[in-house]
Amino acid sequence: MNGLWLIPALICYLAATAGFMLGRTPANVRRSRQATIALALGAALQTAALATSDVRAGNIPVTDFAQSVCFLSWLTALAGLILIVRFRIAVIGGFVAPAVFVATAVAAVTIRRQQLRIPEALRSAWLPVHVTLAFVGFALFLLAAAVSVVYLIFERRLKAKRPLAPADERAPSLEKLDRINYRLLSWGFLMLTLAIITGAIWADATWGHFWSWEPQESWSFIIWLMYAGLLESRLTAGWRGRRVAALTIVVLTLLIGSFVGVSLLNPGKHGGSFG
Numbered sequence: 452m453n454g455l456w457l458i459p460a461l462i463c464y465l466a467a468t469a470g471f472m473l474g475r476t477p478a479n480v481r482r483s484r485q486a487t488i489a490l491a492l493g494a495a496l497q498t499a500a501l502a503t504s505d506v507r508a509g510n511i512p513v514t515d516f517a518q519s520v521c522f523l524s525w526l527t528a529l530a531g532l533i534l535i536v537r538f539r540i541a542v543i544g545g546f547v548a549p550a551v552f553v554a555t556a557v558a559a560v561t562i563r564r565q566q567l568r569i570p571e572a573l574r575s576a577w578l579p580v581h582v583t584l585a586f587v588g589f590a591l592f593l594l595a596a597a598v599s600v601v602y603l604i605f606e607r608r609l610k611a612k613r614p615l616a617p618a619d620e621r622a623p624s625l626e627k628l629d630r631i632n633y634r635l636l637s638w639g640f641l642m643l644t645l646a647i648i649t650g651a652i653w654a655d656a657t658w659g660h661f662w663s664w665e666p667q668e669s670w671s672f673i674i675w676l677m678y679a680g681l682l683e684s685r686l687t688a689g690w691r692g693r694r695v696a697a698l699t700i701v702v703l704t705l706l707i708g709s710f711v712g713v714s715l716l717n718p719g720k721h722g723g724s725f726g
């Protein structure tokens with residue numbers, strides 16, 4: 452990956468983080484708009500970083516842990532921008548921008564200088580489909596957790612009769628945040644489901660079996676069950692609000708832990724060596 456593009460991208464993400472934080476005060480509410488622009492510019496620069504090395508070399512940029520984190524941070528930045536602009540909830544940027552900055556910084560520090568290539572046996576049309584679906588789902592789950600954090604903060608402020616946002620900025624209602632959380636969870640679950648299905652098809656075509664119960668596959672299935680249970684509880688038991696928000700954060704924590712732990716300790720066929 453071209454690390455030169457990551458430096459200005461990191462600067463933009465840092466500026467976006469500062470802008471979203473300062474934008475929470477009445478005197479600096481315009482900073483949120485500037486922060487959104489900085490986040491968009493950072494995503495554009497990171498797009499260049501991905502395109503000028505890995506894509507040109509014929510790789511999808513997930514050949515090791517650092518590249519995977521960078522790819523995930525890029526997708527999260529893009530999805531976060533859509534969420535901020537589409538639903539006009541700049542407050543989410545205060546969580547998205549710092550997360551993207553930290554993830555991209557970790558990738559920039561740990562990235563390998565030599566160009567890794569995917570083995571010929573794994574070069575398949577299923578690879579970009581499977582990987583992209585999985586990481587888009589991950590990014591949507593991250594945003595759902597960010598929305599859940601905002602929900603819990605706003606609910607606590609309402610109970611304490613404290614203002615939710617600067618006087619000239621419209622704060623999203625708890626009902627709106629709850630609906631957005633549900634949409635993000637639903638789409639993220641769909642992406643994860645399709646990622647598991649396409650991964651199984653690809654595994655059968657490559658290794659002759661749909662499932663091998665290696666750590667990454669096992670944890671993906673466990674996480675899938677957790678999100679399925681969360682969505683089912685919402686639909687059948689009527690879970691809403693604080694309970695769903697808290698569980699969304701808990702399940703994401705487990706997802707991050709499994710992703711980092713498995714990727715670093717026992718990646719198997721999903722690691723840089725690809726087994």
